[in-house]
Amino acid sequence: MKSRIFMYLFVFTALICLYLFVSNNKMSTAKDAKIDKLEKQIVQLEDSVQSTQLKVLDMQYFSLENNDDALAYYDHLGLKDPSRYIADKLLETNEQKGDNPLVPYEGMESDFKINKIKVLNHKWILTDFSDGKYWGELLIKYELKDDMGIDFTMLDHLLYSRSN
Incomplete structure (x- = not known):
């Protein structure tokens, strides 16, 4: 009986570990995709800021x-x-x-x-x-x-x- 309790406990612990591994993997993939998306937005914003700064400098030329x-x-x-x-x-x-x-x-x-x-x-x-x-x-x-x-x-x- 004691050995079965340890076996059930071992199987239950293994299932919990497997669940945590799979959910962490999905969460990590989702976070990586979000980070990539934000990095692309940052690059676009930097390009936008740089082009805006060039336009401002161009507009200020005659002042x-x-x-x-x-x-x-x-x-x-x-x-x-x-x-x-x-x-x-x-x-x-x-x-x-x-x-x-x-x-x-x-x-x-x-x-x-x-x-x-x-x-x-x-x-x-x-x-x-x-x-x-x-x-x-x-x-x-x-x-x-x-x-x-x-x-x-x-x-x-x-x-x-x-x-x-």
Whole structure:
């Protein structure tokens, strides 16, 4: 009787070990597949981040902040952020009643006002303007004087046709 109890105990223990071995093997295979999938996603994300960084660098190519030669033009004025100063002065032209004086069109829905500003270098600005329904772009030449005043001159303009 005692030998049968030990035999049943041995068989029961062997079955438990076999069950644990098979389930661990399946779990290990599933985890390995999940790890492989996550590694592929990481590679894709790294590629995506790298391409995004290249796009950002490409977009920043024409900007005052990344143009050391143009920034050197403002060294004597002591401006910490010349782009922000210039953009603020340009936005002040929106404060006049009616259309912005730099926009050569009359607003159709309301007054044309400058919305977005991109300071390209120490001489040119690219802007977007709109009246809420119609929009366009301006290329503006500017000159920052020693007394911190700015003269703006519109060089070219474009009004997009509205398509329905």
